[in-house]
Amino acid sequence: MHNLWDEVIFRNTAIAIISGLAILAVAVFPFRKKNANAKSAWASIQSWVIGAPIVLLFLGLGSPYPTIGLTLFTILGAKEFFQITGMYHRTWFVTVTYFFIIGMGASAHLEFREFYNILPMGFLSTISLIPIIRNSAKNMLQYIALSTVNFILIGWGFMNTIWIVNLTNGTYFLIYLVLLTEISDNISLAVTRLWGKRRIVGNITTRRTVEGLLASFILTLPIAFLLRPILPETSTNYWLGFSLVAIVMGSLGDLVLAVIRRDLGAKDVGAFIIGRGGILDRMDRLICTAPLYYYLIMFLRQYY
Amino acid sequence: MNDNNSRDWTYENDQWTKLPVHIRHLPIITRHFDLLSAVIRFIWSQFLKNIFFRYWMRLKVQGNFYELIKKHPKLIIMSNHASHLDALSIATAVPIRNWLNIYFAAAKDYFFSNFFMSFFSKHCIGAIPIDRKKNNGEAIKLCITLLSRLEKIWLVLFPEGTRTNDGYIHPFKRGVALFALRTKTPILFLYLQGAYQAWPKGAPFAKLGSKITVHVGPVQTPAPVEEVYANYKAWVKTIDSDVFWDDFHTETDS
Numbered sequence: 197m198h199n200l201w202d203e204v205i206f207r208n209t210a211i212a213i214i215s216g217l218a219i220l221a222v223a224v225f226p227f228r229k230k231n232a233n234a235k236s237a238w239a240s241i242q243s244w245v246i247g248a249p250i251v252l253l254f255l256g257l258g259s260p261y262p263t264i265g266l267t268l269f270t271i272l273g274a275k276e277f278f279q280i281t282g283m284y285h286r287t288w289f290v291t292v293t294y295f296f297i298i299g300m301g302a303s304a305h306l307e308f309r310e311f312y313n314i315l316p317m318g319f320l321s322t323i324s325l326i327p328i329i330r331n332s333a334k335n336m337l338q339y340i341a342l343s344t345v346n347f348i349l350i351g352w353g354f355m356n357t358i359w360i361v362n363l364t365n366g367t368y369f370l371i372y373l374v375l376l377t378e379i380s381d382n383i384s385l386a387v388t389r390l391w392g393k394r395r396i397v398g399n400i401t402t403r404r405t406v407e408g409l410l411a412s413f414i415l416t417l418p419i420a421f422l423l424r425p426i427l428p429e430t431s432t433n434y435w436l437g438f439s440l441v442a443i444v445m446g447s448l449g450d451l452v453l454a455v456i457r458r459d460l461g462a463k464d465v466g467a468f469i470i471g472r473g474g475i476l477d478r479m480d481r482l483i484c485t486a487p488l489y490y491y492l493i494m495f496l497r498q499y500y
Numbered sequence: 501m502n503d504n505n506s507r508d509w510t511y512e513n514d515q516w517t518k519l520p521v522h523i524r525h526l527p528i529i530t531r532h533f534d535l536l537s538a539v540i541r542f543i544w545s546q547f548l549k550n551i552f553f554r555y556w557m558r559l560k561v562q563g564n565f566y567e568l569i570k571k572h573p574k575l576i577i578m579s580n581h582a583s584h585l586d587a588l589s590i591a592t593a594v595p596i597r598n599w600l601n602i603y604f605a606a607a608k609d610y611f612f613s614n615f616f617m618s619f620f621s622k623h624c625i626g627a628i629p630i631d632r633k634k635n636n637g638e639a640i641k642l643c644i645t646l647l648s649r650l651e652k653i654w655l656v657l658f659p660e661g662t663r664t665n666d667g668y669i670h671p672f673k674r675g676v677a678l679f680a681l682r683t684k685t686p687i688l689f690l691y692l693q694g695a696y697q698a699w700p701k702g703a704p705f706a707k708l709g710s711k712i713t714v715h716v717g718p719v720q721t722p723a724p725v726e727e728v729y730a731n732y733k734a735w736v737k738t739i740d741s742d743v744f745w746d747d748f749h750t751e752t753d754s
Contacts, residue, residue: 272536275535275536279513279515279516280513280516280517281511281513282510282511282512282513282514282515282516282530283512284515284516284530284532285512285515285530285531285532285533287532287533290533294535335509335510338509460511460513460517461511461513461517462513462516462517
C-alpha cells in the first residue's frame with residue numbers, strides 16, 4: 197500500500213474531517229461549561245480534535261504503519277480490559293495475550309486468513325498451559341475465561357479493521373466506518389440525554405433508549421448518504437448496508453461492553469487523549485462492527 | 501444448589517476502579533508490570549543519557565549507585581532542590597535497571613496539570629502527586645503505603661518542599677524523617693551541584709553547556725528531622741561549605 201497522502205482524495209478527506217472537527221470545536225467552545233451535556237460534548241470533541249489527526253497520519257502513511265498503529269491500539273484496549281477485570285497484574289496472561297495480538301496483527305497484515313481464524317484456538321491452548329507451568333490452580337479458570345473473552349472481543353473482533361485497511365482502497369472504507377459509528381453513537385447519546393425515556397436494557401445501561409436508537413436510524417442514514425463520496429463504491433447497496441451495520445452492530449458492541457462494565461462495577465479506567473472515557477470507549481462499537489463490515493464488503497464486491 | 505459450595509468470581513480491580521485516576525499508575529493495591537511505562541522510560545532514559553546530558557549539558561555522578569541497589573532495595577533518596585533539572589539528573593544518574601522502582605514526589609498542580617504532563621509524569625518519572633493546595637494527608641498516605649508495601653522502591657523526595665529561590669539549601673520540612681521513621685526506611689543523601697546555575701526558578705529553560713554533578717552520599721538510618729538535617733549539612737559541607745541558608749540568615753530573615 198502506497199503513501200495515501202499523495203492522493204488528492206485522501207488529503208481532501210483528511211482536511212474535511214479535521215476542518216469539520218475544528219468548526220464543531222469553535223461552535224461548542226463558548227458553551228463548554230454551560231451544563232453536563234455541553235461538558236460531555238466538549239470532552240468528546242476535544243478527544244477527536246487531538247485523536248483524529250494522529251489516526252489519519254497513521255492511516256495515510258501506508259503499509260505497514262496502519263497495521264502497526266491498529267495493533268498498538270488493540271494492545272492498549274486489551275490492557276484496559278485486563279485492568280477493569282482486575283487481571284492486569286497477572287503478567288503471564290497479559291504477556292501471552294499481547295503476544296497473540298501481535299501475531300494476529302502480523303497474520304492480518306500478511307493476509308493469512310486461515311491462520312488468523314485459528315489463532316483464538318492457539319491462544320486458548322497456550323493460556324491453558326499457564327496454570328500447569330505456574331503449578332497453580334487458584335482462580336485459573338477465571339483468568340483463562342477472562343483472557344479468552346479479551347482476546348476474542350478486543351483482539352479478534354477489533355483487528356478485523358486491519359483486514360479492512362488491507363483491502364484495495366480499504367482505508368476509505370475504514371474512515372467511513374469510524375465516521376458512521378461515531379456519528380450514530382453521538383446522535384443516540386444526545387437524543388437519549390435530551391428526550392430519552394424508554395430504556396432498552398435499563399438493568400445494563402441508562403445510556404441507550406428507544407428514542408436514541410430511532411433518532412440514530414433516522415439521522416445516520418441521510419448522513420451516510422451525504423458521506424458516500426468517501427467510499428470507493430458509491431452504490432446504494434454499499435452506503436445503506438454499511439450504515440445499517442454501523443447503527444445496529446455499533447449499538448450492540450456498546451451494549452456488550454456495558455454488560456461487562458456493569459458486572460465489574462467499572463466505568464472506565466482512564467481518559468483517551470483528553471476527555472470522554474477510555475480506549476475501550478473508543479473501540480467498543482468497532483469490536484462488533486468491524487468483522488461484519490469486512491465480510492459485507494467481501495460479499496458486496498463478489499455479488500454486486 | 502448448596503450455597504456453601506458456590507463461589508463468586510472476585511475481581512481484583514480496585515486498583516483501576518476505586519482509586520482516583522491520577523494515582524492509578526502507583527502500585528497501591530496491586531502491583532503490575534506496565535509494558536508501556538517500561539518502553540517509554542527506556543526511550544526517555546536514552547534521550548536523557550545520550551542526547552540531553554551529552555549535547556545540551558553535562559552530568560557527572562560522584563559515587564556508586566550499583567552497590568546501593570544491591571544493599572538497599574528500599575530507600576528514601578533526599579536531595580537539595582534548586583531546579584526542574586533535579587529530578588531529571590537523579591533519574592539519569594540511577595542505573596536503568598532500577599528505573600521502574602524509582603518514584604518521585606511531584607507537585608500535583610504542575611506535574612498533573614494537563615493530559616500531556618500527567619502522561620509524562622506517570623510513565624517517565626513514576627510521579628507521586630503531592631497536592632500543595634489541599635493539606636488532606638493524601639500524599640503522606642501514598643508515600644507511606646508505597647514504602648510499606650513494596651519490596652523494591654527508591655522514593656525521591658526534596659525535603660525543602662519547593663525549589664530554592666536564592667540558590668541556598670533551606671531547612672527541611674518534616675516529611676522525609678516522618679516517612680523514614682514510620683516505615684523504617686533508610687535515607688540516602690544526594691547533593692546536586694550546579695543545578696541552580698543551570699536552570700534557576702523563573703528561567704525559561706536550562707542553559708546550554710552547563711554542568712551538574714550528582715554527589716552520592718552516605719545512607720542515614722531513620723531519625724528525627726533535626727538529626728537528618730544536621731547530618732546532611734555536615735556531609736554537604738565537605739563538598740560545598742557555603743550553601744546553607746541558615747549559615748547566613750536567621751529565621752526572622754525569611
